[in-house]
Amino acid sequence: MTPLRKAACIGGGVIGAGWVARLLLNSIDVTVSDPDSEAERKVGEVLANAERALERLTKAPKPAAGRLGFAARIGDAVADAELIVESVPERPELKRAVYAEIEAAAAPEAIIASSTSGILPSELQAGLQHPQRLLVAHPFNPVYLLPLVELVAGRQTAPETVERARAIYRDLGMHPLVIRKEIEAFVADRLLEAVWRECLWLVKDGIATTAEIDDAIRFGFGLRWAQMGIFETYRVAGGEAGMKHFIAQFGPCLKWPWTKLTDVPELTEALVETIAAQSDAQSGQHSIRELERIRDDNLVAILQALKDQDWGAGKTLADYERRLHAAAGRGAAEVDTSRPLRLYEATVRSDWTDYNGHMNESRYLEVFSEATDAAMRFVGCDQAYVAAGGSYFTAETHICHLGEARLQEPLYVESQTLSADGKTWRLFHRLYSARSEELLATGEHMLLHVDLETRRVASAREPVAGRLAALAAAQAGLPQPEQAGAAIGKRG
């Protein structure tokens, strides 16, 4: 299947903006249509959160971001899109009106993916000219970090639509779960509704506060659920006798009063007030943006821990990183090596700036270190090469600061090989602002090739030796940078 190149996001609220971020950061061009006059700002804020989270989540080579556009008319947004993501409010008549506008302008084979949390796809596709191209792709907030997307076909959805969607979401680093039969709220929200209903009863009956209920989740079974779900966890809980023993032991409880509360407590003004006041007491000291960052950092930490175990959502992350590495390797073959290589881009994040309002000096080293990693991968010093026992260590670094990199400044690095032999590699980076093209800093690094077993300098092996020699030869004619070889206190 050909990779996705262009998408439209209809609705750029909490979920729509999350989709925008996941798509853009995977190199897909996205046009957004949303009548909210604040949509551009809101999408920009979610995108900034997503960039920050992705930067922390993975050191794998990130593809260049796609282009972001906004269109006042839905028709203009969807005209050349291959995937149309609908994330407008949860009202069937509104969603159907949006589909009519989409179908008037979109290619008939473009997929329409609804983010609905619970409306049946058969209901949504009724009345469409091309109902076979609609399915539900139900994501979870934050869409740019959580891998699960439930794919639900309606009665008229073509099997090819589901297969294409499955491939698209897998390429986006997600875990597409194809739901076997459509049912309101699908699988995950059906589970969440059941838990949510019990939570409302517990608050209403004065048994626990919102904070205490959250503690009951996050200090215990919430940790289990992030890695094994419920059935595997209960299998373990059944001991050596396993699942049958577990059911024999706890099955009768299902008939005890534990789970009698299947009806929904009425959301009276008093109950809503109680929940809101308890929630304020629990979390009111943090702004929503702060809570988002805390949530994202915790999710990143969990995903990375699971990646180390090659398990669950961490396995999805590891697979995604393998694809990013492979794509970076394929891209390397098409690059003109006679010029400095542009292999690394970044944006100055809020936690990179210091009290002077510009990028802290330690971050320059971080950026140059990422650029060095990208250059190493370019010559074939990738995960597989390192796993086989070879790598480069930095023996010396000289950074020259020439301009200010301010918050949100888009940056890119150009890397020039000044010299290389079998064991050494003199690499020179120039850091530019992508906005003004101003040269902000340079970094000169002496790298030594090391045998990771003996921890001693050793000659590079193939394919690195050959590729680096070819790169050094291709760049030998480039002018020597004026900052190269400079001593401290001297410019040039």
Ligand SMILES: NC(=O)c1ccc[n+]([C@@H]2O[C@H](COP(=O)([O-])OP(=O)(O)OC[C@H]3O[C@@H](n4cnc5c(N)ncnc54)[C@H](O)[C@@H]3O)[C@@H](O)[C@H]2O)c1
């Ligand atoms: N919030 C969640 O946690 C969550 C999770 C999964 C799925 N969903 C689903 O995602 C969808 C969107 O939910 P949300 O939470 O992002 O809502 P939201 O209110 O944050 O965003 C909806 C956006 O749609 C825009 N909109 C309204 N009419 C429009 C139109 N005619 N054309 C284009 N845009 C229009 C609004 O201006 C708004 O920006 C819903 O179907 C919801 O069930 C929500």
